[in-house]
Amino acid sequence: MSAICLSLTGKTIAEDLAALERYRDKVDLVELRVDWLNPEEQFLVRNFPSLAGLPVILTVRRRSDCGVFDEGEGVRLVIIAKALSYARSDNRANFAYVDLEDDFHVPAIEDTCRIFGTRIIRSHHDPDRIPASIDRIWGDLCQEPGVIPKLAVTPRSSAELASLITWTKTLAPRERIIVGMGDFGYPTRIMAAHLGSTFSYSSPLQAGMPMAAPGHLDPDNFISIYREKEVTRKTAIYALAGGRSITGSRSPALHNGAFRSAGIDAVYIPFPSDSAAGFLAAIEASGARGAAVTVPYKEEIIPLLESASSDVEVIGACNTIKRTATGWEGFNTDINGFERSLLEFLGRQRLDGVRATLVGAGGAAKAVAAVLSRNGASGLILNRSIAKARSLAQKHGFLWGPVDDRSLDLITEYSDLIIQSTSVGMAGGSPGDPLEWYDFNGREAVFDLIYKPERTQFLERAARSGCRVCNGYAMLCYQAAEQFRIWVGGQPPADYDPPQPEAQAPGLKE
Ligand code: NAP
DSSP states (O other): OOEEEEEEOOSSHHHHHHHHHHHTTTOSEEEEEGGGSOGGGTTOOTTHHHHHOSOEEEEOOBGGGTSOBOSOHHHHHHHHHHHHOSOOSSGGGSOSEEEEETTOOOHHHHHHHHHHTOEEEEEEEOSSOOOTTHHHHHHHHTOSTTOEEEEEEOOSSHHHHHHHHHHHHTSOOOSOEEEEOHHHHHHHHHTTTTTTOSEEEEOOGGGTOOOSSTTOBOHHHHHHTTOTTTOOTTSEEEEEEESGGGGGOSHHHHHHHHHHHTTOOEEEEEEEOSOHHHHHHHHHHTTOSEEEEOTTOTTTTGGGOSEEOHHHHHHSOOOEEEEOSSSEEEEOOHHHHHHHHHHHHHTOSOOTTOEEEEEOOSHHHHHHHHHHHHTTOEEEEEOSSHHHHHHHHHHHTOEEEOSSGGGHHHHHHTOSEEEEOSSTTSTTSOOSOTTTTOOOOSOOEEEESOOSSSSOHHHHHHHHTTOEEEOSHHHHHHHHHHHHHHHHOSOOOGGGOOOOOSSOOTTOOO
């Protein structure tokens, strides 16, 4: 288990102490980021450890090392020297740690630290890359006796994250801190225990303070979502693999909450990725036992699987994978998740006689089209890439068209049910309303697979026109419960139960 460190980025000492109070019961130590303080306060930090009442790391980080300190090295030296001076016999009144970069060697300061019990964290930051000379840099960081080496580097792809994780596993065990910064490095923040890191750093984001380094989480999320205080090296990893917007997904709260309720020692971690092959490499390096696959890799993953369920074969999209002894097995839980939430929304057993329009022809739309088809609906598929709309429609005997007013007559005919399955309107995706050229008449039942925001522009407009609407949250819950069954087996806990719909969609009763 790694200790949770809160990096304080206030402009004043008072702001830092207020943030510390907010998180005191959650964190094990704090890092005073002197570089974020107003210049007039930077020389006044000597008493901070007494005021904090928790172990404190002293850090004055230069801009070149991902900090915001712009003054010269002379000024930095004076700030550090003053902060460590007049050491007290009661160590709790002294800084417990000082973070000194690998090019900062001042024997007088290092001697003071040794004499008065301040541990040196010897750090190397690279905000742009994983340096080619990582072995030499690491060797240098580890050379001095008693220091805690810290390496914070920036993977530029999922493949680079995979190599960083693999490299970390070759290191001899010792006190250390290893961090991957930026989007691709995000999982390393949550996998601190797996990487053998002594601390895992966080920022007081929910207190409205800036992020101390790219990829930091708030301690509340660390603990309530990612159960960081319970995660050890042995904790099983499950991954969420998708594009860069996945760090906003609600599935980590669902799965991690369910693992906790079911007493399963596992953690579910987002891996923002740049390709299906890249995330497979990254999750294999981390020893993950399974993953949820989301936008935009549900199709790209299929040729990389060793085996696939019949749903994956039929639909041509995979949203769940499980590690077997010989490779990855693929499943599609969107299909059952969507079917259950749609039928509940409509209050029906089947869709015979329903004329439905499906907007989108991506991975999720394939599951939607299969559900419409197997439940007896007739359908129209509209998509930006018309060839994809045609190919999906032909598979199910549906009509197809472009997503613009050339499809107005068709959609008017197929408007009992309108299902939005593009990523347009999703938080972090392209903004807008894919059907802005269509006026709802208020009798349509409207389903949007997006659940964040709770109501997209499209769904809001439908609701304002008097339509019954449903977002994708219940679908997320039902498909996630199915993933739980696939990954760990047994009855999924109640964490996956979605809130009950207020009422059923009018006008579509059997
Ligand atoms: P995908 O495979 O990447 O497909 C994306 C779809 O959106 C394609 O039809 C694409 O059209 C269309 N699209 C993207 N950008 C567009 C733009 N600017 N203008 C018009 N069309 C655009 O993604 P997916 O896996 O199908 O997921 C789609 C959405 O469903 C996402 O928002 C996802 O979060 C949501 N979803 C929700 C759940 C749930 O549990 N609630 C489950 C699965 C998916 P082209 O074919 O022309 O590129």
